[in-house]
Amino acid sequence: MAAPPPAPPPAPALADIARDVAAGAAAPAELHAALLGAAVYCERGATPGFRALGAPGDGVVPVFSSPEQLALARGAVPWFSLPGSELLDLLPEGYDLVLDMGGGTPLRLRSAAVERRVLVEIERGRP
Numbered sequence: 001m002a003a004p005p006p007a008p009p010p011a012p013a014l015a016d017i018a019r020d021v022a023a024g025a026a027a028p029a030e031l032h033a034a035l036l037g038a039a040v041y042c043e044r045g046a047t048p049g050f051r052a053l054g055a056p057g058d059g060v061v062p063v064f065s066s067p068e069q070l071a072l073a074r075g076a077v078p079w080f081s082l083p084g085s086e087l088l089d090l091l092p093e094g095y096d097l098v099l100d101m102g103g104g105t106p107l108r109l110r111s112a113a114v115e116r117r118v119l120v121e122i123e124r125g126r127p
Contacts, residue, residue: 012034013034013038013065014034014035014038014040014065014084014099015065015066015069015100015103017030017031017034018031018034018065018099018100018105018107019104019105021107022105022107023105031107031109034084035084035087035088035109036083036084036085036088037083037084037085038065038083038084039081039082039083039084040063040064040065040081040082040083040084040087041063041064041065041066041067041069041070041079041080041081042061042062042063042064042070042079042080042081042082042087043062043070043074043077043078043079044077044078044079044080049092050090050091050092050095052092052095054095055094056092056093056094056095057094059094059095059096060095060096060097060098060108061091061092061095061096061097061098062074062097062098062101063087063097063098063099064099064100064101065099065100067079067081069100069102069103072102072103073100073101073102073103074102091111093111094111095111096108096109096110096111097109097111
């Protein structure tokens with residue numbers, strides 16, 4: 001009886017991919033894919049929604065790759081997590097993301113560059 005195939009290696013963590021993108025060792029598309037598949041952590045405000053810094057057009061929504069990164073930047077604050085794919089759907093208009101703003105390689109992600117894109121493929125019938 002043959003042994004089962006080895007499990008695929010775990011996907012790189014969002015923080016690792018962000019660091020690699022900042023260093024030029026990974027492509028932005030890799031960061032986008034990692035963001036879609038990762039859990040992200042956000043500071044919980046007094047009302048439901050994201051805690052945004054600045055005004056629309058110039059502001060950012062801080063997001064973090066782990067509760068530890070959140071605590072490093074903001075201290076012991078209430079927080080919530082959600083999948084990165086949902087984050088992109090809920091991001092307020094006019095705001096960019098800033099990933100791990102208290103870490104060694106904070107990364108500003110322009111909303112136009114990380115918006116969720118839907119690809120529709122149409123198959124034409126043959127006559």
